Amino acid sequence: MESVIRLDQLTKTYRHRRGLASLSLDIARGEVFGYLGPNGAGKSTTIRMLVDLIRPTSGTVRVLGLDPRSDAVAVQRRIGYLAGDFVVDTRQTVDDCLTFLANLHGGISRARITGLAERLDLDLGARIKALSKGNRQKVGLVQAFMHQPELLILDEPTSGLDPLVQQTFLRLVAEAKAAGQTVFMSSHIMSEVERVADRVGIIRDGRLVTVDSVAALRHRAVRRVRITFATPVPTADFDALPNVTDLTIVDTVLDCRVHGSPDALVKHAARHTIVDLLSEEPDLEELFLTYYEGHDSVAA
Amino acid sequence: MLLRNVFTKTVRDGRRALSAWALGTAAVAAMYASFYPQLAGGAMTDVLATFPQALRDAFRLDDISSAAGYLQSTTFGLLVPLLITMYGIATGTRALAGDEEAGHLDVLITHPVSRTRLLVHRFAALATGATVIAGVVFAVMLAIRSGARLDTVLIGGFAGQCLNAALLAMTFGALAIALGAAGAGRGLVLGVSAGIGVLAYAANTFGAQLGVGWARDLSPFHHYLGGEPLRNGVQWVDAGILAAMTAVLLAVGVWSFNRRDLT
Numbered sequence: 400m401e402s403v404i405r406l407d408q409l410t411k412t413y414r415h416r417r418g419l420a421s422l423s424l425d426i427a428r429g430e431v432f433g434y435l436g437p438n439g440a441g442k443s444t445t446i447r448m449l450v451d452l453i454r455p456t457s458g459t460v461r462v463l464g465l466d467p468r469s470d471a472v473a474v475q476r477r478i479g480y481l482a483g484d485f486v487v488d489t490r491q492t493v494d495d496c497l498t499f500l501a502n503l504h505g506g507i508s509r510a511r512i513t514g515l516a517e518r519l520d521l522d523l524g525a526r527i528k529a530l531s532k533g534n535r536q537k538v539g540l541v542q543a544f545m546h547q548p549e550l551l552i553l554d555e556p557t558s559g560l561d562p563l564v565q566q567t568f569l570r571l572v573a574e575a576k577a578a579g580q581t582v583f584m585s586s587h588i589m590s591e592v593e594r595v596a597d598r599v600g601i602i603r604d605g606r607l608v609t610v611d612s613v614a615a616l617r618h619r620a621v622r623r624v625r626i627t628f629a630t631p632v633p634t635a636d637f638d639a640l641p642n643v644t645d646l647t648i649v650d651t652v653l654d655c656r657v658h659g660s661p662d663a664l665v666k667h668a669a670r671h672t673i674v675d676l677l678s679e680e681p682d683l684e685e686l687f688l689t690y691y692e693g694h695d696s697v698a699a
Numbered sequence: 700m701l702l703r704n705v706f707t708k709t710v711r712d713g714r715r716a717l718s719a720w721a722l723g724t725a726a727v728a729a730m731y732a733s734f735y736p737q738l739a740g741g742a743m744t745d746v747l748a749t750f751p752q753a754l755r756d757a758f759r760l761d762d763i764s765s766a767a768g769y770l771q772s773t774t775f776g777l778l779v780p781l782l783i784t785m786y787g788i789a790t791g792t793r794a795l796a797g798d799e800e801a802g803h804l805d806v807l808i809t810h811p812v813s814r815t816r817l818l819v820h821r822f823a824a825l826a827t828g829a830t831v832i833a834g835v836v837f838a839v840m841l842a843i844r845s846g847a848r849l850d851t852v853l854i855g856g857f858a859g860q861c862l863n864a865a866l867l868a869m870t871f872g873a874l875a876i877a878l879g880a881a882g883a884g885r886g887l888v889l890g891v892s893a894g895i896g897v898l899a900y901a902a903n904t905f906g907a908q909l910g911v912g913w914a915r916d917l918s919p920f921h922h923y924l925g926g927e928p929l930r931n932g933v934q935w936v937d938a939g940i941l942a943a944m945t946a947v948l949l950a951v952g953v954w955s956f957n958r959r960d961l962t
Contacts, residue, residue, distance in 0.1 A: 447961075452808060472812070484802060487806055488712065498702045499702040500810055503810040503811055503812055504811060
């Protein structure tokens with residue numbers, strides 16, 4: 400499979416803060432990759448090296464088979480980039496800003512810009528100064544998508560967007576995937592990427608801690624489960640389940656955390672009459688915790 | 700179409716500020732130049748005769764009664780170079796350091812624009828602005844020339860002095876761009892450029908008396924005024940030296956801009 404992004408032993412050392420430690424990653428053509436991690440984990444550091452805003456201390460970066468530094472302009476022509484903090488001169492209008500950026504690429508039809516703006520409900524005539532954070536983010540999305548690049552590199556693309564626009568964004572990503580474009584997007588919220596991403600990489604403290612498909616990650620995740628029974632049940636009934644922790648039973652209500660599959664818990668609980676069963680979707684923080692708990696126990 | 704590339708976009712974004720610089724500089728120049736008839740005759744010369752010789756040498760006050768001498772010690776000796784240097788430093792600071800600090804460079808750099816091209820286009824916009832300011836000053840000087848009894852200065856004299864003024868702005872603009880390219884923040888670029896400006900002005904004014912003539916030869920102000928273009932017409936060597944200083948600063952800027960991380 401052809402690599403669109405290939406990072407090999409990528410390391411970035413800063414004087415006063417954490418960078419990246421020996422990160423290797425391969426993204427195939429046509430893939431949608433979710434790059435997840437808490438704030439400050441190194442997501443933007445990685446992304447800024449992909450687009451040659453910063454240079455690696457050691458290791459190599461290849462984007463579309465090219466070196467983002469020595470072939471900067473060739474790479475820039477073929478990628479669409481949205482910065483984590485997309486900022487442009489606020490005195491210009493949206494239209495002027497986008498027309499200018501489109502001219503730097505050349506060959507972008509006017510209809511492409513107006514079409515995207517319409518779908519995102521972005522007013523082209525407005526001055527950027529007058530726009531909310533979410534609307535400024537839409538300008539960033541349009542400039543990243545407008546030239547239908549082979550590779551989209553999006554740093555926290557949904558930040559500031561309202562839920563409706565987030566849906567539109569996810570559709571744009573799905574369309575890009577359908578058109579054969581590759582998408583590399585970062586987020587600190589699992590739910591943002593799980594619906595569109597083929598694979599997810601989780602980064603923490605400058606290290607890639609896991610790369611896996613969304614389904615496999617979910618399988619490993621911790622979820623909170625609450626079961627309400629018809630009559631009070633004894634705690635002892637559930638004590639023996641190996642993947643259940645933080646178990647509490649107050650009267651008829653059982654609360655616990657389930658690591659991985661809830662199969663054993665459900666089969667156990669089914670011996671009693673169940674009034675209600677609530678299983679929360681695992682969130683990313685839980686996912687991190689699962690991973691680290693697992694990681695630590697392996698290390699120990 | 701002013702949204703075509705970085706150069707035209709920068710000119711477009713700076714058009715209001717540039718109008719203010721051009722009109723302001725030309726107005727101040729015109730005002731001071733038109734005082735000439737009142738100051739040239741008698742009283743001023745008598746007062747200046749009482750000044751110590753060293754002071755008269757430093758500020759070229761010995762010949763203030765001639766039109767060229769008067770303009771060299773007032774309009775073109777102080778105000779025009781001061782204002783146009785300020786334009787160069789302010790615009791050069793904004794070109795990279797200011798834009799980087801505001802976060803505007805990331806978007807440009809990640810579109811198909813190389814760092815070298817970005818720097819060169821930003822400088823070209825600055826050079827265009829400097830030429831416009833010097834051009835407006837030149838036009839205004841020609842307009843008031845006979846009314847203010849400045850006819851003894853030839854048109855070629857004004858042209859030579861205004862050419863040097865444009866090059867002076869470019870030199871200091873290139874200095875500020877180079878400092879920003881090397882990664883200095885906006886405040887630091889402004890401070891260092893202004894500091895070098897003051898030192899260079901002092902080196903030109905007092906260098907000879909302090910026995911550091913070499914420092915004077917290094918000063919852009921010396922090449923701006925030293926050849927007395929108002930009297931002697933265009934000074935190609937001085938203009939060439941200013942252009943060469945600009946080119947060296949830009950080359951250093953390109954070199955360091957391409958080597959570093961953007962913040």
